[in-house]
Amino acid sequence: MFRSGRAYIVWMKFRRNRVSIIGAFIVISVILMALLAPLLSPYSPAQEGWIDPPRKFLPPSNKHLLGTDHLGRDVLSYIIWGSRPSILAAVGVVAIETAIALVIGSIAGYYGGIIDNVLMRFTDLILTIPNLILLIVAVSMFKVRSMVTIVIVMGFLWWPWMTRVIRSQFLSLRESMYVEAAKSMGASDLHIILHHIIPNCISPIIVTATIDIAAAILSLTTLSFLGLGDPRMINWGTLINDGRRYLRSAWWITTFPGIAIFITTLGFNLLGDGLRDAFDIKIRG
Amino acid sequence: MKSRIVTFVLLSIGFLLIFTSIISSIHMQTMSQEKPEPLFTLKYLYNTANPLQRDVGVLLQEEWGKIGVNLVLEGYETATVRSRIWGKSGFPTFPTHDEGGFDVYLQSYNWIPTDLVYYLGCFTAEGIPPLGWNYWAAHDSRADMYLRKCMSTYNMTERKEWIYKWQEQKQEEVNEIVIAWPMRAYFTKANIKNYCIRLNCYDIDLWTVEGKTEEDHVTVRYAMSEDPTVLLPMFGDGGYLSYLPIHRCLFRLVYDFEKETFSLEPELVKDYELSEDGMSMILHLRDDVKFHDGVPMTSADVKWTFDAILDPATGSTYYGDLSAVIKSVEAPDDYTVIFHFNKPSPEILTLLAPPGGYCAILPKHVLGNIPHDQLRTCKYNTEEPPPGLGPMKFVEWKKGEYVKFEANDDYFKGRPFIDEFIQVIIPEATTALAALEAGDVDILHTGYSTELAGEIERLKKERPDINVNLAPFPATWFIALNNDHPVLNNKYVRQALAYATPYDKIINDLMMGLAEHANSQIHKSSWAWNPNAKYYTYDLDKARECLRKAGYPEWPPPQPAETPAPTGPSLMPTLGGFIGGIIIGIVLTYVLVRRR
């Protein structure tokens, strides 16, 4: 059943690329780690013994593979449990971004003309304002910085890039034969967009989304590092922010979550690259 | 055909994994649901910029949870936290967290160890307008009475008696849970001598540098975390300490503390006299003191300074404290000043020497023409400080980089040893320490001390050229409780919380041992400290007993059936999970790569 069709070709191409296989492997492992946190981690935040101050600053050993932090939490367990909010938040950002981008991008790309012009100027506008500055401004204005607010704010600031990708797809697809055919058969615009065009621009969306997840993880941890994240969440950025104070005497608190972030973003970047090559599309950056 | 089988196997493994993970997370949830209903819920307010506050909250959440208290952590930024703590004093009862106030909050105060003026302000309803600062703690009329009696007599024996009783009463009532008196570590180059950590550069004229002589051009660099907020001392705000080193080397107070014993010493005055009725005080000023621009200081400057602070239009930080005591200031001749009081004021000398330096004497000939309500925004407060009386003269302020000073040759107590003093602005504590280790700065501001506590052991071992000795710091850490909260208004509940607080863990582990278990708001170096006031210790049985006295049922509720003993965390699930994960990974990659 897979022998023919586009999906199979993509799959063959993807599989042939060793780098993207590594990427996929990393991504799958991280997601599994997040899902299986209760099984993998020796300690759990819900249990007693998660915090134990007298156990603080233990270097990596048999008992604590990656050491303990300043509150006596096991760094390994922290990283495992921390993968949940980190990945969930990044996925949330990308989901919001994609939803907005789909609406704006498809309207702009499908109708063209003045609507396209206005929407694209606005997109460029948001795109030119430096991302982190805009994020800092927006996030700091909320009284309570919960993870949910941050994710929503980020999603609402990140859509322009994705919008450009979707719009360019729409521009080329709306001239295609089958769209013409559908139009001549009297299909409504909404029907054409939903049933004919969007299914055909799934691949660039997937690629952009994968790369954006990596960028979102980096941005979220940067926010936490600057002290603008959600301080209550168990997440990697918070641990680095805490461990930074003990950088020289307890290097493991900062180093290991840093490596976790690094590996995760690397995995998503590799996967994105591999998918892009497999889908054979061109996206800048 | 083959690829179908492979896909099938891969898919089934994936589904199996997802399935087990869902099952296990549901299992985790049911495990946490097995915990019995908490007795009551409290909100813990903390400042997101203060990691220690949050960490104590995390610990209390765990420990208080053991006696059935559900502590919810709520973090806000500085402005919101302050408005929740300070901004609500107009209410008839102090609002709870859900009403916009707070329930539980970890607080630290810097105290004046020799006298009690701040206590009056902070712990009674009549202190600082409109209704006292810590209004939440001011509901114990008996403690109020003791304190008020203490503050209205000049007789030391009586004062001591009342203040002792006040402390015993406070500890019995647990208006707030007193935790510890902190210590601060020095973090200076070892060759800096005579530096006193408590004085924030006020004693800069006494500092020397080993290995340098009077002839050498001596430069000392001092790291601070922020630019100065305000340049005129009267606007200093206790929350931001970074302006202090600047005020303290530029300006002088009428009276100030002696370095070692912390007794009050005359600074700009020769002597003082109290009137018979205790309602006024005459100060005899020194006649050899000059401002940095060469103009001599006279009583007119002193009068102008106090008049400005006492004018509500100025909006001085010190208005509340000072106006509660001082009615008016009179300057009969050039070197005499008379203060008239509203009431007998045994604490007057302390009031004239606040550690925040608010009433430092300012030059009338420079500032006199500025209307009081424009002082806060005038350039002397935001750009360039006016000439002061201190051992250092202002040279340059490069915002975000440094503030530079040079020695004042005409300083009335003798020219300082240090020729040039530079306050470098380094926001990050880690960077500041690195700069100290690299030799870029000589002294770190005390504000970094708690953040760098984790490095003290290492520095002691590795760096003999850096001084990290500990010194007691006149402050108290305590957990403020909203005494108006419907749950916390019960004395036994507060006692239970005091017994359930893990003092040792907070002091030894969170504060890195940089503190000493306290039994009173008053620092133990003070004459007023009562060594017999009750010390609370961590004792869950007593805590549960107190809760029963308060009328709460037994917690955790007695279980009818046998409960499974909580299994301690073991290495097995990790190792198993890891090995399993690695095996799955290897299999997956093998399958994927093999078919090239």
Next chain:
Amino acid sequence: MALWDYTVRRTIILIPMFFLSTVVIFSLIHLAPGDPIEIMFTETGHPPPREVIDQVRKSLGLDRPIYVQYLIWIKKLLRGDFGFSYGGPFIGQSVLDLIRSRFWYTIMLMFTAQVLALVIAITLGVIAAVKQYSIFDNVCSITALFGYSMPNFWFALILMLVFGLKLGVFPICGASTAGADFTGFAALSDLLRHLFLPVLSVTVGYTAWLFRLVRSTMLDVLSQDYITTARAKGVRERVVVYKHALRNALLPVVTVVGMRLGFILSGAVVSEVIFAWPGMGRLAVTFALNRDYTGLMGLSVIIVLMVYIANLVTDIAYALIDPRIKY
């Protein structure tokens, strides 16, 4: 004079763009919950009575509808009045002065990083593209991917640890040795020494990103028909690469670089905070942590303006390089 007309036209287009972005920033700040006046007063710890607060709110025009507030704000802005800081360590100080004292430091940091990154990325990117799949290409690509995936604050911390502390070769904080009165060459070398680590930490992530961009566009161009034609005509390989391919590959690179100036700026924010570089990024974080509303608005306007001017310069440069562009 066609170029002149083009410049003028581009500048005129920028004006509505600028106003639109001020609207975005303004509404971003005002739509979020939280009252600036409340923040301003509670900051001091001694809030005045309700009537005084209402009085101040009225005198600052904050009781008006939001569009009136915007008009007042923009009117003041055009007169160069950025207001004063509402809270935090800079309370009461002029926002414009604060920004002015930090402005050139950020420009210095960003400019150096930008130039360095362009030189390194273009050189390596071209070589990697020409020798596709060679060891050099693989090493560069993998390094770039690592650099691109690395959290830059983490990298900055490690730089600080290694160069500043373990080796002690570079100063790790500030922009100059405080208090040292260097002049001429000594001052310059002092500045450069302080600049080194912040620039390095900004450059690495950015260079990695740029390298990937250069490499992929270069590969793209090299596979074009006209390159094949040129090669078939017997033009020497060096001329093909540097004359035909590179010029065409640089054009998209220039556009994207101008457009994504924010990338480098966000790197600058992090390294300014870590290395205590007295720039605008650090100011932004201080403002944000204290929810200083005037400060943030003033700062973002300046940054937006800066980005637009940079874009304008890029556009003009683009027009100069590319003969195909229609003025």
